[in-house]
Amino acid sequence: MTEQGEGFLPEGLPDGGRRRRRKSRLPGCLAALVALAVVVGGLYWGGTKTVGWLEDRLGGGADYAGPGRGSVSVEVKSGDTATDICRTLAAEDVVASVDACISAANANPDSTGIQVGFYDLKKQMKAADAIDVLVDPANLVADKVTIPEGLTVEQIVAILAEKTNFKKAAFDKVLANPGDLDLPAYANGDPEGYLFPSTYSFGPKATPLEMLQAMVERWRQAADDAGLEQAAKKLGYTPAELMTVASLVQAEGRGSDMPKIARVIYNRVETTGAPTYGLLQIDATINYALKRSLVAVPSTDDLDVDSPYNTYRNAGLPPGPIEAPGDDALQAAANPAAGDWLFYVTVNLATGETKFTADYDQFLTYKQELQQYCATQSDRC
Structure with missing residues (x-):
């Protein structure tokens, strides 16, 4: 039986089902205050321990006496502030509180x-001791790998396999799916030349894919710094061709001579008549075609190798x-020197002294100079 008059509708009841309102023995406002007091009291009783724990962990300045126990690996991420780092340390129980860590x-x-x-780090360290560990780069847990300039993908993989905990097959598996490397479209899925030479610090959780991706990302940074794509358009080449020129410059030159060598390469490619007929005649391309060290001196027979890399x-x-x-x-490839040179000869292999000319007869003279040098320094030639 329903009562016509004021009432309330509890959640879950249909509109037609009003329950009879029971009169409270306490005035409405007093009843509400009593109920609130009970709730607040319950929260105080049940929450004091939680609040105290949070203050210990996140604030309040609590600190461990140290020296700590066990071992825990902590990652400092790019963009982390001191507060971010301290929160990570507190969450891993390395420090007792964020406040103590920030103070340290x-x-x-x-x-x-x-x-x-x-x-x-250790668990339950004194905050100052934890910070002392973090400020010393020698405490970074990483595989430091240095990739020199002028190496092929095969040679780079050999170094990675030697310096990390992964075998060559693990890197080869990644390279078999080059689409995962974020190569530029103009690389056509070939990572040759795009694994940038630098020193890398790979964390203990880094995978072969992440390592190779880091190298491609570092190449992208260098290419952007050089203005590679803009320079290619200005010079009348594609970005892929500019990368090829850069690799040839790396193989042939050093230091301040690199922009001059880049100019010689462009001049020879663009000179379709005598005396070069557009032929680069670079020994390093022969060695690449023969899959051997790029510093080897090709023989006369080697110059006949049937390969598109035979320049x-x-x-x-x-x-x-x-x-x-x-x-x-x-x-250098993006910013070649100005000049009409078509030839260059490194006349002193010890110092790297290289001479440039546009005259073929002068080029022959420089070659004789190199031969004279080699006659007295056979161990260098």
Whole structure:
């Protein structure tokens, strides 16, 4: 039986089902205050321990006496602030509180230079001791791998396999699916030349895919710094061709001579008549075609190798890079020196002294100079 009059509709009841309102023995306002007091009291009783724990973990300045126990790996990520780092340390129970950690960081002037990466710390360390570990780059847990300029993909993979905990097959598996490497479209799925030479610090969780991706990303940075794509358009070449030129410059030159060598390469490609007929005649391309060290001196028979990389037989640029160029070679390819040179000869292999000319007879004179040098320095030739 329903009562016509004031009432309330509890959740879940249909519109037609009003329940009879029971009169409260306490006035409405007093009843509400009593109920509120009960709720607040319950929260206080049940929450004091939680609040206290949060203050211990996130604030309040609590600190462990140290020296700590066990081991925990902590990652400092790119963009982390001191507060971010301290929150990570508190969450891993390395430090007792964020406040104590921040105070320790503020007291250590080197804390602004904490490097990205992984660190081995202990649980329940004194905050100042934890910060001392983080400010020392020697404590970074990483595989440091240096990739020199001028190496092929095969040579780079050999170094990675030697310096990390992964075998060659693991890197070859990644390279079999080059679409995962984020190569530029103009690389046509070939990573040759795009694994940038540099020193890398790979964390303990880094995979072969992540390592190779990091190298391609570093190449992209260098290419952007050199203005590779803009320079290619200005010079009348494609970005892929500019990368090929950069790899040839890396193979042939050094230091301040690189922009001149880049100019010689462009001049020879663009000179379709005598005396070069558009032939680069670069020994390093022969060695690449023969899959051997790029510093070997080809024999007369080697010059007849049937390969699109044989620049003694095929005019113009080879199909792609023959090795990984570094910053200097990329900059040289993008910004060649001004000159009409068509030839160059390194006349002193010890100092790297290289002479340039546009005259073929002068070129022959420079070659004789090199031969005289080799006659007295046979161990260098």
